[in-house]
Amino acid sequence: MYTIAGRHVLITGAASGIGRALSGCFAREGAHLFLGAHPAEEAKIKTWADELSGRYGVKTWTFPVDLSHADGPETLYWQVNALGLPTDVLVNNAGLIAYGNLHQIPLDRQEQIIRVNALAYFKLMRLILPDMIKRGQGRVLNVSSVSAFQPTAHHAVYGATKAFVQSLSEAVNAELAGTGVKVATFNPSYTNTPLLKGEGFPKQLWWYAFSGLNSPEEVAEKGFQAFKADKSFYIPGWHNWFVHAVLQRFVPRRLAVLISALVLKPRS
Numbered sequence: 001m002y003t004i005a006g007r008h009v010l011i012t013g014a015a016s017g018i019g020r021a022l023s024g025c026f027a028r029e030g031a032h033l034f035l036g037a038h039p040a041e042e043a044k045i046k047t048w049a050d051e052l053s054g055r056y057g058v059k060t061w062t063f064p065v066d067l068s069h070a071d072g073p074e075t076l077y078w079q080v081n082a083l084g085l086p087t088d089v090l091v092n093n094a095g096l097i098a099y100g101n102l103h104q105i106p107l108d109r110q111e112q113i114i115r116v117n118a119l120a121y122f123k124l125m126r127l128i129l130p131d132m133i134k135r136g137q138g139r140v141l142n143v144s145s146v147s148a149f150q151p152t153a154h155h156a157v158y159g160a161t162k163a164f165v166q167s168l169s170e171a172v173n174a175e176l177a178g179t180g181v182k183v184a185t186f187n188p189s190y191t192n193t194p195l196l197k198g199e200g201f202p203k204q205l206w207w208y209a210f211s212g213l214n215s216p217e218e219v220a221e222k223g224f225q226a227f228k229a230d231k232s233f234y235i236p237g238w239h240n241w242f243v244h245a246v247l248q249r250f251v252p253r254r255l256a257v258l259i260s261a262l263v264l265k266p267r268s
């Protein structure tokens with residue numbers, strides 16, 4: 001088991017959804033939090049930080065930094081570093097999605113998704129891992145998705161960024177053997193957060209009939225327990241696990257893509 005009390009945990013995208021729920025789990029068990037958020041959510045993240053400090057007696061700091069900016073991840077890293085405190089756990093969580101076909105979604109929007117979902121994850125890991133290795137301890141929890149395991153038609157770039165994060169996390173975790181530092185992924189299925197309520201995202205997808213739309217609190221609690229148990233990857237929900245981690249391996253790739261194109265269509 002990985003102990004949480006007294007750790008310093010950096011969580012990106014902590015103002016809403018899964019990141020907010022995860023930060024609640026870490027605070028409840030006594031971790032001090034560096035809470036990252038988009039600058040548009042500065043007031044919201046400050047209120048949440050005060051609530052966590054008041055409720056659990058932990059220390060909190062807020063960092064409203066835009067991770068899609070060219071030097072956003074570096075800015076966040078240096079701002080946290082300036083406190084002179086170690087980052088014991090990095091939770092890469094901030095994320096974006098856009099629904100539609102690749103040739104129709106504006107190019108700059110898709111580039112922004114790649115910057116936040118892939119480049120920022122990579123950069124923060126690359127910046128923080130050397131400090132963790134020097135101290136001989138640390139954890140990175142990358143919030144990936146079940147979308148990492150097969151292409152996701154109609155939000156192709158999103159799935160591709162999650163596949164990138166998955167491959168990166170597994171490879172780097174292997175490189176870190178014997179250092180005291182580990183990289184894990186947390187792979188939820190579709191979860192009821194603002195991510196799926198943005199402009200253009202359908203109210204219902206056919207796939208929800210199978211996966212359901214989980215609550216962020218429930219999903220985060222399961223992911224948190226798996227993190228504490230030092231699992232290197234975790235998919236909440238046995239049916240999600242069976243489809244994405246087991247069945248998918250035995251289905252021909254072309255069939256998996258075909259199914260994805262059908263079930264990820266809007267359902268009226």
Ligand SMILES: NC(=O)c1ccc[n+]([C@@H]2O[C@H](COP(=O)([O-])OP(=O)(O)OC[C@H]3O[C@@H](n4cnc5c(N)ncnc54)[C@H](OP(=O)(O)O)[C@@H]3O)[C@@H](O)[C@H]2O)c1
Pocket residue numbers: 012013014015016017018019036037038039040041065066067068069092093094095096116143144145146187188189190191192193194195196216
């Ligand atoms: N919801 C799902 O179905 C689902 C399933 C599997 C995995 N995930 C993953 O879970 C993670 C959290 O997503 P969520 O569902 O909890 O969605 P969410 O509630 O929208 O949370 C994402 C957070 O990231 C922040 N963010 C976006 N762009 C940013 C930027 N440029 N700089 C800094 N922060 C930024 C968002 O701020 P703004 O609100 O201001 O944009 C938001 O607070 C993501 O990595 C997502 O891919 C989600």
